[in-house]
Amino acid sequence: MTTPMQPTGAPAAWPDTYGEDAKPRVGFFTDTSICIGCKACEVACKEWNLIPEDGRVWTGESYDNTSALGANSWRHVAFVEQRKPLRLAEPFPEADARAGEAGSAGAQPAEVGVADLRWLMASDVCKHCTHAGCLDVCPTGALFRTEFGTVVVQEDVCNGCGYCVPTCPFGVLDKRDLARSPDDAPLALPLFGKKEDGRVWKCTLCYDRLKGGLEPACAKACPTDSIQFDELDELRKRAERRLEKLRVERWNGARLYGQDAGDGVGGFGAFFLLLDEPEVYGLPPDPVVPTAHLPKLWRTTALAAAGLLAGIAAAFVGGRE
Amino acid sequence: MGFLELVRSWPVLKQLDGDPLGLGKAAQSERSRTLRPRVADADHVARSICPFCAVGCAQLVYVEDGQVTQVEGDPASPISRGRLCPKGAATKNMHAGPLREYKVKYRRPYGTEWEELPLEQAMDMIVDRILRTRDETWEDETPEGNPARRTMAIANLGGATLDNEENYLIKKLCTALGIVQVENQARI
Amino acid sequence: MPSLGTTFGRGGATTFQQDLMNADCITIMGSNMAENHPVGFQWVLEARERGAEVIHIDPRFTRTSAMATKHIGIRAGSDIAFLGGVVNYILANDRWFHEYVRCYTNARVIVADEFVDTEDGDGLFSGWDPEKGRYDVTTWQYKGMTVHGAAGQREEGFKGTKGEQSGHGGHGGGLEHGDPPEEDWDLEDPRCVFQILKRHYRRYTPEFVADACGCSVEDFLWYAETLCRNSGRERTGAFVYAVGWTQHTVGVQLIRTAAIIQLLLGNVGRPGGGVMALRGHASIQGSTDIPTLYNILPGYLTMPHTEDYGGLGGYVERTTAPAGWWGNADAYIVSLLKAWWGSAATEENEFCFEYLPRIDDDNSNYWTVQQMLKGKVTGYIVVGENPAVGSANGRAQRLALAKLDWLVVRDLVEIETAAFWYDSPEIESGELVTEQIPTEVFFLPAASHLEKDGSFTNTQRLLQWHYKAVEPKDDCRSELWFYYHLGRMIKARLKGSKDPKNRPINDLTWEYGTHGETHEPSAEDVLREISGWDDKGQMLAGYKLLKADGSTSCGCWIYCGSFADGENKTARKKPHWEQSDAALEWAWAWPANRRLLYNRASADPYGNPWSERKQYVWWDPEQEQWTGIDTPDFDEEKPPNYVPSSGAKGPDAVAGDHPFIMQADGLGWLYVPQGLEDGPLPTHYEPHESPFDNPLYSQRANPRRQQNKDLDEDPYNPVDGEPGSELFPYVVTTYRLTEHHTAGGMTRFTPYLAELQPQMFVEVHPDLARERGLEHGGWATIVSMRSAIEARVLVTDRMRPLRMNGRVVHQVGLPYHWGQRGYTTGGAANDLAHMALDPNVHIQEVKAFTCDIRPGRRPRGPKLAAFMNELRERVEAERGRAPRREPEEARET
């Protein structure tokens, strides 16, 4: 059995803890080269999972008014406007030839603005990591690895301790309807019976739909199949083929993100084809599951505990006064 | 649940049974174990068409206890292949949105408030208005003496968001009434 | 659209969305398909993934541009210049599809000697009448065409309706049989259409295009070559457009230009080719086929005009084409009259033809609004539309509503049109005062599509049935319920009335089954009536069976057969994986369930596919019939070598190698001798409001465009050259976003959509922002002579300034979804727009007009009215005309 501390590409507790009931590991491949930024994924997700509408704030950040993943946004479409060519395309020979024929003298600058312009759109979602920090640190077992190899918060268990929130390298999880920052939270003791939901929410990869043999709502809605749902092994093969095609077509900056089982989280269950560095989309360039350091951290903690004991013991040398 | 079951259902003990880290099955709640998609409980599924743009995506409408519980794409459609855009995906939200109106509202001339009005009475009043205006403004002929058989004082607008059958009745009734100013979004 | 109608014979899209997958080159122009038809766009991406070029030619860099293999930015309103350049490129470089053009188009036809082209008339075609402000089209006819003596006057008689009438089903004028009188198969006669076309576009050189459109010569040449390279026997290219083309004062001619290109390249009637018209509403095609439009009857039969004479006989004579499928117009109109007046419609009383009301030149929506302002239209029923936000010049729309005696609004939510009397910019500014508005308003809650049965006709002429899922709550009712019971109650009131004006109501057939507690009428009963039956009560299989003797009844001849043999064909839902790519058993398409129109042209004159790769419908010598993966758009048994006898009429008069069977000559019309108001050939004119002069002619804009010169509520910005034009230096274009729908009634009130685009914004380039001191994320006020609105500023490289003749022009982008109400509110872009119209279809020009933009929020309250008055007076002063006054309301506060 693998422990989450060594990234090996196989999640802990799956499939072994499910025995017969284990299903093939499934996930998403989000191919941003065909994302039209329509946000159908965001809406389809909210409709199926009955997620509350969460505020109407115009950001001016291109067409993105969702801004980030959170308790009430389990899909988030990022919009990035760049002065870069979409493809490193070669000039079209005939055109120049014709240009001669039609006698076009003095070619003038294309546009006053920049000719090369691209508008990247990418639908972000929980990565359902092979080694998931949120899952590892959840003290209640509300977060668990399902029979499909996905990571799900159980709303009937979560007590809103919030430990998973800062532990996710991608900032996916968040607490619903609680003061966003400690600064504006009252130091009320105790806060029993508060009205807020108070639990942590994130993409479940439509766990209930999977159990019914249905594909997740976002993938089903996606008009261009930019969001593809399937068995993870199949998706990884498909992604490799896709990347190859885009390389041949000289797409600018095409790369896979999160398909590598050797990365810091043992590969994503929901991975991506991006057209630029991850941070451009608001994604970490080299995510590592915090618990990867836990064995060492535990040793440090034990030593520190011993140190504390020793230190205080030393204080007993030299009398009572 | 008896005490023993309660103890046995305690995940910490389940951990001892093959899930020492408590990351998998041991942590699964009973609710999660027996979870099913709500569409599985639908009384019936209506096959519909998206009401927004003219692409004509097919929709599956799941109904439970007379309420729409889910609207999603119909994979059988050769046009949409089960996919929907954000508007189509928000169909349920539009259909049952908090701002949806369910009651007739009436504003009398120079009135400052909406008033309530029974549907039947509203229909009666509308019939009155149509017939009165039609009688008052009927043109049997044009000033040049050409046949007209119309009223130019009543107009009807809208249709591109309606069904063919509805447009048919609109055109048929208005034409019979001599209302020629029948228009729709085709000009917009 | 008359553009497609006059060119090909039918007003509908020539192809279907899935077929875009087969294209080798897709030109998206006048459309933002990825944003406004996202699910249909999957077929464009399928083509792209198969290696097709996808070119987006648009003033803005949109989500469609982001997905295209190439985006070419052009100035809004310069499309004809660009496409005309393509026509010139095709002809100058001999890239046209010779056999196709010779055999399938009217390129070879000789045109009357009297015809004078705009190139020789400085922007005017022959027949221009400055007094009437319209053309006499007699000089546009084919040479030697036996036009009836009175034709001239009769054209006069048709006026406004003419375009629509023949437009939606091209007519052949006086063509006695299939072939035009004089032709030159070598296309060398200087008077033949081909040579006229060549001369007409000769000046549309790459350099001219670059200057007029603001694109580069290289980009233009690359595009023209790419398009040609992807046409011919082995390859096909498709055009995709939407209201980005329609909403211009030259909208119809604009679309015509693309239709001409497609004919020249042989891309019509073939897989992966054609012109895909993308409609904007669920059933906008249906509401034109079964028109809620003033000037046509179901199936594009024209409404009788006040100046028409001769009753049914005269009508039939005018409507019937001697050749082609319009040859049976008598059967279509008689069957319609039978459907409406049943047993009361007899041969003796001309099947109640006289019951039909008559129209004038233009009784369209914008004309109606002006009648409201004049107090002549006093009753208004608005169903599922929101003119207070969605129509051009919103202020005029709302001022008009305030003049009504009574208004009925039926919608899902309380839209601006229902609330104008207490919640509108005019109430805020004091131009309207609630206590002084006489309008009696009835708001009736409507049923959603989930609460009713019925059929939508989508953008590819496909009738798709949707079933009721749940019962409507409380007072919510379908439009079917409303109009059925309205009619029932009216019939009851008028029962036994002797007044002749009520006979059309008394005799009207109005028997539809009802069900449920609300007595909802049966939509299927209505569809049965639309589809039609014979005198034995047998449901008809198709329009070929319609008769003119009153023995058949059919509510819409092009929908005839949608309920053939008692089966609701529109409700067929056979999965696509169980049938061919054409999916003929999914729903039902008009005409006769054909999915790709004019598909006879996918085969050569001898009936063989042009190529293996592009075979679709062909002649099977063994079976002696046309066959293929689609329903042939041709007489199944008519062989390719069929030649009509001289006496042949109607369909029989169309030869076996003439694919455009709705046209009297069976040909695709590069040149349109009749059917259009503003010319037989598309010509570049500037928009009604433009910061530029016409580079070709002293005739600046479309001479035939409809203007409201004396309507105070519709003042125009000074244009290039006029004093005061410097006040409105920018081109503004309006559009939709994926996240919202049209005037917002279905989306601004929907939480999940409102949060995705939560505020009205304006898109500008950094240079313009700098020029005007606009701050990203701040506020801007956009101003025209009509109104001033405010919006948040989105500074983006996607709004590219263009250089024309060394002069830089900035374009301002405005989504038009917002209004006063709903979860997300904001300025209505249409408040800025004017009501100058295209002469053929009376559509407003909201894709290209002029404006000013300033930093900061707009004046509030009465200050807004004052601000606008000051502006208008200043402009009028500069124009040296008497300043216009505001309507009464304005002065009373």
Added chain:
Amino acid sequence: MSTNGSVTAVGSQMRSYYGRPIVKEPVWQRQVPVYFFTGGIAGACSVLHGLGRVTRNDGLAKTALYVGAAADLASPILLVSDLGRPERFLNMLRVFKVTSPMSVGSWILLASGSASATAALLELAGRLRPVKWAAEAVSFVTGPPLATYTGALVANTAIPVWSEARGELPWLFGASAAASGGAATILFAPSNSAGPARRAALVGAVAELGLAQLMERRLGFVGEVYRQGEAGRYGRLAKSCTAAGAALLAWRGRRSRLAATVGGALLLAGSAALRFSVFEAGVQSARDPRYVVATQRERLREKEHA
């Protein structure tokens, strides 16, 4: 890039995604840093109390026992009150996860808390001595980890300034615990038996100051948040209080009760301020994506060289 002029197009100069955070900042409220503090006191006190018993210093032992028990009782209340669903606090005992410092910590707190509480009660009642001894033993054993695991808890997150300090935080919290535990005991212990507590507090305070310094230096760029905003203010407060308190204790703590009390109070304040400083540093570190990107880009460069 549009260079001339101030106006630039949206996104045209973006290095991150509109400067938005990559990781989420903690949703914890102030109870949590307070608990780090009380937990530290409880842990250190159970050690003082245990060793006090061994060394027959009953005055010290009793005081430490009561103080520790008090802190142990406050801790769960603080934690529960921070939960989004407090009524579900028992779910903390639903599983035992070695992969979760909070899970392990909950069990430690349960053991330590109930043990010292039991011991304290029995001490008061003077009954059931064997049970009391057992409880005292448990409390003694669980004390040190209770004081240091909170360091692991914050270190085991994706927040750069915490995660990068995983080598120091447990030590820092341990030292701070000694300082605060000792200080808290001094306040109530009879002066004739408070010596070990005072010295423990001194040792802790000195270590706390040193470790904090070490941590900030080693964190480098990521550690700059400790010099900014709330974290910076709390940090400076912590250092000055701790330094002053330590100095006072060392100088007069033995002889003057007043000095001992003031010094102890200062150390307590310093220790508490330290926990707030660390907590706020985490919040600030999460808010700026540069810290995430910089550390990870650096890591990637190292990987390439390796």
